[in-house]
Amino acid sequence: MNDPLRIGLIGLDTSHVIAFTELLNDPDHAHHVPGARIVAGFPGGSPDFHLSASRLEGYTNDLRDRFAVQIMDSPAAVADAVDLVFIESCDGRVHLDLFKQTVASGKPTFIDKPLAVTTNDAREIMRLANDAKVAVMSASSLRYYQDLLEARATFDRDNPIVGCDAFGPMSIEPTQPGLFWYGIHTVDIVMSVFGTGCAHVRTMKNDDFDVVTAVWDDGRVATIRGTRTGNGQFGVTLHGKSSSCYVDLTAVSRPGYATMLESILSALPAGKSDVPQDQMIQVVQLIEAANKSRVHSGRIEQLE
Known part of the structure; x- marks a missing residue:
């Protein structure tokens, strides 16, 4: 052994x-x-x-x-x-x-x-x-939660994933810019589903919520919703061309x-x-662009 x-x-x-x-x-x-x-x-x-x-x-x-x-x-x-x-x-x-x-x-x-x-x-x-x-x-x-992996596997060439709506807690820490502290989780969920190719993002926010709309260069759209109201649940809805699937990422059987x-x-x-290198980098790019948008009143920001 x-x-x-x-x-x-x-x-x-x-x-x-x-x-x-x-x-x-x-x-x-x-x-x-x-x-x-x-x-x-x-x-x-x-x-x-x-x-x-x-x-x-x-x-x-x-x-x-x-x-x-x-x-x-x-x-x-x-x-x-x-x-x-x-x-x-x-x-x-x-x-x-x-x-x-x-x-x-x-x-x-x-x-x-x-x-x-x-x-x-x-x-x-x-x-x-x-x-x-x-x-x-x-x-x-969160990208490795078994229920998410199994849900992704139910989509195929005839019913590809074209949309993704992820949500979770999104507390803000002053030393960790904007969404990097807890928004990273929901962004990584989306990136694991869509892969690279995010073209631009827009963030709307108030004291309790951030909502990021991210558009891929092939037309796919993802939303990332973060909450600061005390709701600690994570979840994601995957949208195919002909069906959708909700995945609860809070009640899981295996960590x-x-x-x-x-x-x-x-x-x-x-x-x-x-995880491919370009995907790891684009997670950071997406959050950086979302942070710029959130401090500029929801201005559309291109990924650099």
């Missing part, structure tokens, strides 16, 4: 580090994902981001004390000690800098959402990765984290990504 792959976490300020470690390291977990273990971590953290600074110590202690994860003093030290790197910092502003510190190790890397909070940073991450021949993957776990980890472990060790 092959030894499990060793994974190192960089940025221990998000609940994802606990969720991933429970799924990978606990063989008795109901949704255990075999084949890898979290063995090392670098805390990181962003002092100016409350949700980072306030959670960092607790998650770091939990990983060390409950799971015997070795806490190291630099991202580079973690990368050198493992087979796969997971950049987990909840602050998308620091992902490029963290990747710069680990890319020389040559280790395949998962960068948790968002890949970056500017298109320039996203492109630079991919440039560095390509130059170093390092596989990089980034995604929201999307588990399916995403399986995809990561099947792709990255082989030097591949389950």
Whole structure:
């Protein structure tokens, strides 16, 4: 039997580090994902981001004390000690800098959402990765929810998906521009369904809602509705030429984290990504354009 792959976490300020470690390291977990273990971590953290600074110590202690994860003093030290790197910092502003510190190790890397909070940073991450021949993957776990995958499979050439309406909570955090904090989830759902080719977007907003209309260059249209009223549900309606299908992404039988980890472990060790590079970049482009529209009274913004 092959030894499990060793994974190192960089940025221990998000609940994802606990969720991933429970799924990978606990063989008795109901949704255990075999084949890898979290063995090392670098805390990181962003002092100016409350949700980072306030959670960092607790998650770091939990990983060390409950799971015997070795806490190291630099991202580079973690990368050198493992087979796969997971950049987990909840602050998308620091992902490029963290990747710069680990890319020389040559280790395949998962960068948790968002890949970056500017298109320039996203492109630079991919440039560095390509130059170093390092596989990089980034995604929201919602694109891996089993019910969504099964619903997409019901459409075919005779009834292709031509529309997509996604919704979910969309809280705003001052340090994470506009929709990057929680809008990333619904945007990634849409991108997983439509793929690249988004031409322009328009965002209408008030205190409680954001509604983004995104038009693809082949005429397909998606809407992304975010709420700040306390409604925590996620969902999406897929529209085909002859039928539509609603998918509830809140009541699921298997966590999307588990399916995403399986995809990561099947792709990255082989030097591949389950999500195409241009799609990862366009998620960032779409949000950046939507952010411009929301601060310019719903002006139509072309993707750059």
